[in-house]
Amino acid sequence: MLSSKPTPLTRATPARSLPTRRSAARRAAVARASATAKKPWEERDCRLVLEDGSVWNGRSFGAKATQVGEVVFNTSLSGYQEILTDPSYAGQFVLFTCPHIGNVGINEGDMESKQVHMGAMLVRNLSLNVSNYRSVKDLGTYLEEQGVIGITDIDTREITRRLRETGCLNGVLTTDASLSDAELVAKAKAYNIVGKDLISEVTCKEPYEWKETTAEWEFSNEAKANKDSFNVVVYDFGVKHNILRRLASFGCKLTIVPASYPADKVMAMNPDGILFSNGPGDPSAVPYAVENAKQILGKLPVFGICMGHQVLGQAFGGSTFKLKFGHHGGNHPVRGPDDAVEISSQNHNFAVDPKSLPAGVQVSHVNLNDGTCAGMVWPEQRAMTIQYHPEASPGPHDSDRCFADFVQMMRESKK
Numbered sequence: 001m002l003s004s005k006p007t008p009l010t011r012a013t014p015a016r017s018l019p020t021r022r023s024a025a026r027r028a029a030v031a032r033a034s035a036t037a038k039k040p041w042e043e044r045d046c047r048l049v050l051e052d053g054s055v056w057n058g059r060s061f062g063a064k065a066t067q068v069g070e071v072v073f074n075t076s077l078s079g080y081q082e083i084l085t086d087p088s089y090a091g092q093f094v095l096f097t098c099p100h101i102g103n104v105g106i107n108e109g110d111m112e113s114k115q116v117h118m119g120a121m122l123v124r125n126l127s128l129n130v131s132n133y134r135s136v137k138d139l140g141t142y143l144e145e146q147g148v149i150g151i152t153d154i155d156t157r158e159i160t161r162r163l164r165e166t167g168c169l170n171g172v173l174t175t176d177a178s179l180s181d182a183e184l185v186a187k188a189k190a191y192n193i194v195g196k197d198l199i200s201e202v203t204c205k206e207p208y209e210w211k212e213t214t215a216e217w218e219f220s221n222e223a224k225a226n227k228d229s230f231n232v233v234v235y236d237f238g239v240k241h242n243i244l245r246r247l248a249s250f251g252c253k254l255t256i257v258p259a260s261y262p263a264d265k266v267m268a269m270n271p272d273g274i275l276f277s278n279g280p281g282d283p284s285a286v287p288y289a290v291e292n293a294k295q296i297l298g299k300l301p302v303f304g305i306c307m308g309h310q311v312l313g314q315a316f317g318g319s320t321f322k323l324k325f326g327h328h329g330g331n332h333p334v335r336g337p338d339d340a341v342e343i344s345s346q347n348h349n350f351a352v353d354p355k356s357l358p359a360g361v362q363v364s365h366v367n368l369n370d371g372t373c374a375g376m377v378w379p380e381q382r383a384m385t386i387q388y389h390p391e392a393s394p395g396p397h398d399s400d401r402c403f404a405d406f407v408q409m410m411r412e413s414k415k
Ligand SMILES: NC(=O)CC[C@H](N)C(=O)O
Pocket: 088, 277, 278, 279, 280, 281, 282, 283, 305, 306, 307, 308, 347, 348, 349, 350, 351
């Protein structure tokens, strides 16, 4: 029963015991250690050098190395492990605008692929401790095992503002003090992600099958109610595991094939639909993937996600271009075909130019931050695409219905 009498505001008595001899000795030891320990600002063992000539001194974690890449910023507030293992980040350095990273460690259930693909990890503050019952190791140890370099204690806000003003910049991250700043600037300037085929570095070597579903995390009533089963071939441009889990949760039997797998061999598998996956880099640098998509288009229901959307956009006859600093984060508003707004998880630097698309293709989704094309449908060809990540991981689940739409397209096509 609620009492009408207000609880008196009492001040809790401190539960600390009086100082003992042991705690005094301990305090003295801590004082001695901190007097001799290097202060964070004295431990600048790592440099990020951007192509604009700016130099950012910080502390390294993970591997000791020198690496070059394109710097992008990601605004997600959670999910650094999924971002780290997303193959779409190959060739890039990811700067996390979330200022505190590493507190949930690394756990086995949140891998989006078998390894880290990004070139380097840039953070404001690496958490000193790990607190998560699922964690099996800390972030620094994992990065070291993966041979990937990280930097902490740099001004990520200032770098983000710079990237927003000037657009993406290439950078070099190094723990090698013998390299001069000028050498590193030259190395950053020489790097170019445009025209580079990065999907051939991250795709699988041989076809394989996938059965794992979202299991106990299942949240979609449509997935739970689905009784049908469809055979789907997934073109692996660097596919995230949660895309495969979501399709398996919607009853799909999945065969994943390498990015350059010939279209006629895919058709010979007699699938009900094809998924063109996410993947890193420039869609114009992978003409073989576009060629395969052209051969399949019109014969079966197809679904393109992110890189898959861009590859299908080119297969439709359209063109792609590079955005100023791209979209990387978990809060991008997108307007869908029924005018409903989804909050979506995004990660891309390239986009399809809607003006280049042939008649018949409709822009079904628009990014509300900058009006760029975020999805297409071509009903006559049974094709649907989205430029972002319906599987989230990390991010909101608003766009999960895309998987249901693809399944529905295969159901109708089979009738
Ligand atoms: N997530 C992705 O598939 C990335 C797509 C593409 N590599 C881009 O940067 O635009």
